[in-house]
Amino acid sequence: xxxxxxxxxxxxxxxxxxxxxxxxxxxxxxxxxxxxxxxxxxxxxxxxxxxxxxxxxxxxxxxxxxxxxxxxxxxxxxxxxxxxxxxxxxxxxxxxxxxxxxxxxxxxxxxxxxxxxxxxxxxxxxxxxxxxxxxxxxxxxxxxxxxxxxxxxxxxxxxxxxxxxxxxxxxxxxxxxxxxxxxxxxxxxxxxxxxxxxxxxxxxxxxxxxxxxxxxxxxxxxxxxxxxxxxxxxxxxxxxxxxxxxxxxxxxxxxxxxxxxxxxxxxxxxxxxxxxxxxxxxxxxxxxxxxxxxxxxxxxxxxxxxxxxxxxxxxxxxxxxxxxxxxxxxxxxxxxxxxxxxxxxxxxxxxxxxxxxxxxxxxxxxxxxxxxxxxxxxxxxxxxxxxxxxxxxxx
Amino acid sequence: xxxxxxxxxxxxxxxxxxxxxxxxxxxxxxxxxxxxxxxxxxxxxxxxxxxxxxxxxxxxxxxxxxxxxxxxxxxxxxxxxxxxxxxxxxxxxxxxxxxxxxxxxxxxxxxxxxxxxxxxxxxxxxxxxxxxxxxxxxxxxxxxxxxxxxxxxxxxxxxxxxxxxxxxxxxxxxxxxxxxxxxxxxxxxxxxxxxxxxxxxxxxxxxxxxxxxxxxxxxxxxxxxxxxxxxxxxxxxxxxxxxxxxxxxxxxxxxxxxxxxxxxxxxxxxxxxxxxxxxxxxxxxxxxxxxxxxxxxxxxxxxxxxxxxxxxxxxxxxxxxxxxxxxxxxxxxxxxxxxxxxxxxxxxxxxxxxxxxxxxxxxxxxxxxxxxxxxxxxxxxxxxxxxxxxxxxxx
Numbered sequence: 129x130x131x132x133x134x135x136x137x138x139x140x141x142x143x144x145x146x147x148x149x150x151x152x153x154x155x156x157x158x159x160x161x162x163x164x165x166x167x168x169x170x171x172x173x174x175x176x177x178x179x180x181x182x183x184x185x186x187x188x189x190x191x192x193x194x195x196x197x198x199x200x201x202x203x204x205x206x207x208x209x210x211x212x213x214x215x216x217x218x219x220x221x222x223x224x225x226x227x228x229x230x231x232x233x234x235x236x237x238x239x240x241x242x243x244x245x246x247x248x249x250x251x252x253x254x255x256x257x258x259x260x261x262x263x264x265x266x267x268x269x270x271x272x273x274x275x276x277x278x279x280x281x282x283x284x285x286x287x288x289x290x291x292x293x294x295x296x297x298x299x300x301x302x303x304x305x306x307x308x309x310x311x312x313x314x315x316x317x318x319x320x321x322x323x324x325x326x327x328x329x330x331x332x333x334x335x336x337x338x339x340x341x342x343x344x345x346x347x348x349x350x351x352x353x354x355x356x357x358x359x360x361x362x363x364x365x366x367x368x369x370x371x372x373x374x375x376x377x378x379x380x381x382x383x384x385x386x387x388x389x390x391x392x393x394x395x396x397x398x399x400x401x402x403x404x405x406x407x408x409x410x411x412x413x414x415x416x417x418x419x420x421x422x423x424x425x426x427x428x429x430x431x432x433x434x435x436x437x438x439x440x441x442x443x444x445x446x447x448x449x450x451x452x453x454x455x456x457x458x459x460x461x462x463x464x465x466x467x468x469x470x471x472x473x474x475x476x477x478x479x480x481x482x483x484x485x486x487x488x489x490x491x492x493x494x495x496x497x498x499x500x501x502x503x504x505x506x507x508x509x510x511x512x513x514x515x516x517x518x519x520x521x522x523x
Numbered sequence: 524x525x526x527x528x529x530x531x532x533x534x535x536x537x538x539x540x541x542x543x544x545x546x547x548x549x550x551x552x553x554x555x556x557x558x559x560x561x562x563x564x565x566x567x568x569x570x571x572x573x574x575x576x577x578x579x580x581x582x583x584x585x586x587x588x589x590x591x592x593x594x595x596x597x598x599x600x601x602x603x604x605x606x607x608x609x610x611x612x613x614x615x616x617x618x619x620x621x622x623x624x625x626x627x628x629x630x631x632x633x634x635x636x637x638x639x640x641x642x643x644x645x646x647x648x649x650x651x652x653x654x655x656x657x658x659x660x661x662x663x664x665x666x667x668x669x670x671x672x673x674x675x676x677x678x679x680x681x682x683x684x685x686x687x688x689x690x691x692x693x694x695x696x697x698x699x700x701x702x703x704x705x706x707x708x709x710x711x712x713x714x715x716x717x718x719x720x721x722x723x724x725x726x727x728x729x730x731x732x733x734x735x736x737x738x739x740x741x742x743x744x745x746x747x748x749x750x751x752x753x754x755x756x757x758x759x760x761x762x763x764x765x766x767x768x769x770x771x772x773x774x775x776x777x778x779x780x781x782x783x784x785x786x787x788x789x790x791x792x793x794x795x796x797x798x799x800x801x802x803x804x805x806x807x808x809x810x811x812x813x814x815x816x817x818x819x820x821x822x823x824x825x826x827x828x829x830x831x832x833x834x835x836x837x838x839x840x841x842x843x844x845x846x847x848x849x850x851x852x853x854x855x856x857x858x859x860x861x862x863x864x865x866x867x868x869x870x871x872x873x874x875x876x877x878x879x880x881x882x883x884x885x886x887x888x889x890x891x892x893x894x895x896x897x898x899x900x901x902x903x904x905x906x907x908x909x910x911x912x913x914x915x916x917x918x
Contacts, residue, residue: 139800157836171839178831190798191728191827195736196843197850236831243833315707317905333586341590349901351746397815403585405534408908409901420792432586436573436631438638441552444566448591455592506744506804510712513803 139190140517142231151208151216158208160216160233168237172205175218178236179226199224247421252481254377255288260465264288268295268306268474278309279515281476282508285355289478290372290465296359296474303359303499306474311507314353316346317407324358324498326491331404333432337365337491342373342458342483343430345502347400348409352428354505356479360469364494370475371485372465375427378457378483379416383424392450394418396443399435400428410435415454426480431455458483469498480505534585535912537626546603546611553603555611555628563632567600570613573631574621594619642816647876649772650683655860659683663690663701663869673704674910676871677903680750684873685767685860691754691869698754698894701869706902709748711741712802719753719893721886726799728827732760732886737768737853737878738825740897742795743804747823749900751874755864759889765870766880767860770822773852773878774811778819787845789813791838794830795823805830810849821875826850853878864893875900 150161157169177196179185184194199222207219216228234242264284270277271293285291296302304321307313313320318332326337333340346352358370382390394416402409417426439447457463469475477484479502489496545556552564572591574580579589594617602614611623629637659679665672666688680686691697699716702708708715713727721732728735741747753765777785789811797804812821834842852858864870872879874897884891 139798140803156840169836171836171843173843174832174839177843186728186731186733186827189725189728189731189827192829193728193733193827195826195850197847197854201844201847236833238831238833238835240835243835246833311712312710315710317706330584333581333584333588336581336584338581338588350899403534406909407905408535408912409905410908411901431590432581432584432588434587437569438631438633438641440633440635440638441564441566444569445551448566448568448572449596452592452596455590459592504745506806510802510804513805514801517803 142229142235144231144234146230146234147214148210148216148230148233151210153205153208156204158205158216158218160237162234166237166239166241168233168239168242170233170237172203173201175205175226175228176203176220176224178228179224180228180232181226183224184226251423252289252376253287254380255290255374255465256377256463257461257465259288259290259374260467263465263467264291266291266293268293271306271309275515275518279512279519282310282512282515285476285478286508286512289374289376289481291476292467293474293476294472296472298361298471300361300499303357303474303501306359306476307357307501307503310355310503310511312503314502314504316349316353316502317404317409321499321501324500325496326489331406337489337496339488340486341431341455342371342485343432344375344428344479344483345430346409346479347413347428347430348402348411348433350411350413351504352426352480353502354478354480355476355503355508356484356500357474357476357502358469358484358498358500359474360471361497361499362471362495363469363498365489365491365496366493367487368489368496369466369468369487371487372475372477373458373463373483373485375416375429375481375483376424377463378454379424379427381457381463382416382453386453388446389450389453390416392446393454394424396437396439396447396450398428398451399438400430400433401435402433412438415451427483428480429454429458429483478505537624537630539626539629541625541629542609543605543611543625543628546605548600548603551599553600553611553613555632557629561632561634561636563628563634563637565628565632567598568596570600570621570623571598571615571619573623574619575623575627576621578619579621646818647684647771648682649775650685650769650860651772651858652856652860654683654685654769655862658860658862659686661686661688663688666701666704670910670913674907674914677705677907677910680871680873681903681907684769684771684876686871687862688869688871689867691867693756693866695756695894698752698869698896701754701871702752702896702898705750705898705906707898709897709899711744711748711897712799712804716894716896719895720891721884726801732884732891734883735881736826736850737766737880738827739770739823739878740825740874741804742808742823742825743797743806743828745806745808746899747821747875748897749873749875750871750898750903751879751895752869752871752897753864753879753893753895754869755866756892756894757866757890758864758892760884760886760891761888762882763884763891764861764863764882766882767870767872768853768858768878768880770811770824770876770878771819772858773849774819774822776852776858777811777848781848783841784845784848785811787841788849789819791832791834791842791845793823793846794833795825795828796830797828807833810846822878823875824849824853824878873900
């Protein structure tokens with residue numbers, strides 16, 4: 129049975145096949161029992177805060193105008209019932225009435241089972257060298273016009289952190305068109321687009337022809353760019369292979385096999401400083417960042433963009449031991465995916481997860497020119513969510 | 524005595540009036556004694572990591588090419604001495620030699636006294652309503668061409684989080700010229716510049732004429748924009764006063780007087796969701812963010828840009844009690860600076876510290892048009908540092 133869906137609360141549609149079976153006021157909460165037996169308590173304040181009526185939410189912007197401090201803290205539900213279209217109806221002690229559709233309630237329930245269900249979704253799957261043979265590859269000629277192809281590409285990018293796009297026109301600026309299929313580009317001091325080629329008077333090791341060791345870009349910024357795109361216009365110089373390492377795989381390996389190094393790298397603030405005549409960016413952050421639940425959410429690393437470590441002498445041996453191990457692991461072929469980009473190919477990768485490196489090339493013997501740009505993780509995730517609003521449920 | 528300065532290590536000049544008096548190898552460190560009696564130990568690995576010779580650092584980019592994993596972990600200093608220009612000379616067991624100038628060593632020493640000195644610098648000073656009478660005010664006609672005036676403005680912005688600029692031409696786009704005096708602009712889904720006016724079919728409460736309660740902009744992004752600029756082109760409609768509240772002052776007040784609320788607001792992940800037909804941004808973050816040393820570094824708050832709180836039932840009473848208190852404090856006149864922007868005036872404020880609000884205005888009785896844009900904190904700090912390279916020491 130498909131129950132009523134509602135667009136009142138948000139711009140999204142909330143559907144559920146599970147109906148509300150019962151709603152009982154108990155203490156400062158309404159305890160809802162679902163048709164499948166799940167029990168979800170909803171606190172009075174939480175329910176009042178989420179009233180979606182036209183008085184509480186601006187009908188055009190769908191943003192809240194009500195604030196919880198507008199009602200006394202002893203506000204209570206006087207009556208709760210399951211009404212038309214299976215929705216939860218609440219009558220408040222101050223006379224206000226609220227209606228919550230089952231789809232919306234199910235999507236936002238915070239009983240243990242509902243929370244665990246939500247938090248399971250979207251865990252990253254680390255990869256090692258084997259991924260090189262199964263690289264998620266897409267064609268720009270599909271992605272450009274087809275939202276389902278776009279969604280497939282972006283979902284793979286979110287899951288693996290490394291994808292290859294083929295069929296990107298070999299014209300300067302094409303990388304911008306690809307990026308803008310997702311959202312606007314994140315500018316940096318290197319420009320909206322940057323050109324990776326050997327340059328006279330380089331302001332970054334990236335703009336020389338030397339071996340470039342594994343790194344994330346712009347670790348010197350408080351928020352590293354979420355996605356990086358690197359589009360190959362020409363690659364005729366000997367050398368210049370691309371190498372990728374899943375930073376989450378390195379972190380997982382350390383967590384399992386060298387917990388002391390993992391603890392040090394996830395709790396020590398390293399200094400990341402850019403070196404330039406015209407800018408002076410600095411960030412202090414751990415190499416491995418954890419979220420509130422202890423999950424690895426970010427890797428930050430560029431040996432050549434560091435400032436002196438600022439820690440007491442007593443911590444230095446453990447810090448350098450852990451840092452040395454991280455570099456050694458990133459050099460280990462077991463973790464490395466290697467591919468030499470051809471003209472018209474483009475990397476799209478998670479710059480806060482995947483380290484990238486480049487072998488030395490000889491600019492005397494041929495041209496090598498990549499163009500790149502950045503987009504933040506927020507933009508990727510927003511785009512995926514909006515695309516999914518238009519997809520059939522469960523797809 | 525002014526000792527040798529060096530630009531070898533970086534693009535900056537490091538000077539010190541304190542000379543190196545002694546350098547002794549002790550265990551895995553070189554213990555340096557300074558002319559003023561301070562004692563700074565430097566660990567072998569740290570010193571080797573920071574060798575600034577042309578082999579270890581690329582001479583053009585000044586970025587490191589050496590990696591600590593390139594040397595064995597039992598590398599040691601064989602000899603340490605104070606040589607020409609008062610620099611520390613180190614001879615390593617593998618034959619490599621390094622030189623460290625006293626200015627650079629003093630700036631990066633990590634004995635307790637040196638670390639405390641560095642960490643004291645740059646603490647924020649919270650303000651309340653009284654700041655309205657002493658608002659840091661600057662004139663764009665000075666700032667536009669004079670780097671010392673620019674530095675004064677940016678330093679005030681960093682310290683107080685709220686400044687007023689006068690004399691900005693009343694032409695659309697002028698706000699971009701002001702922002703670009705610092706750096707490039709951070710684009711968002713609202714554009715490079717955004718127009719704050721009452722609009723038909725608004726996609727944000729900001730674009731209506733209603734009272735807009737205290738908030739930070741784009742709390743729905745992982746990194747809220749660091750600086751916000753709001754330039755007044757016309758303000759002829761009755762109402763529409765600007766109100767500012769120092770979020771750091773609210774946080775400090777709570778920490779001192781209501782520690783439970785402070786603990787809840789700094790440890791609970793609130794959900795910040797944008798509501799739009801074309802975007803779907805979400806961030807989970809505490810309202811008060813602390814750094815590794817427990818200092819308040821960010822406030823994130825917009826009641827109208829929240830998703831349902833995702834926490835166990837048992838936590839809800841404390842969460843709502845703390846959230847209610849935060850809103851009540853932000854409504855308290857003791858903390859509020861109020862000013863009605865005139866054409867040609869511009870706010871520049873720290874969007875990750877200062878809440879801004881707007882009283883209702885009547886678009887039937889007059890025009891009101893502000894233009895705004897964002898720049899990240901990284902850009903402000905980099906600009907200040909580069910400006911300070913050119914200033915005389917101590918200024």
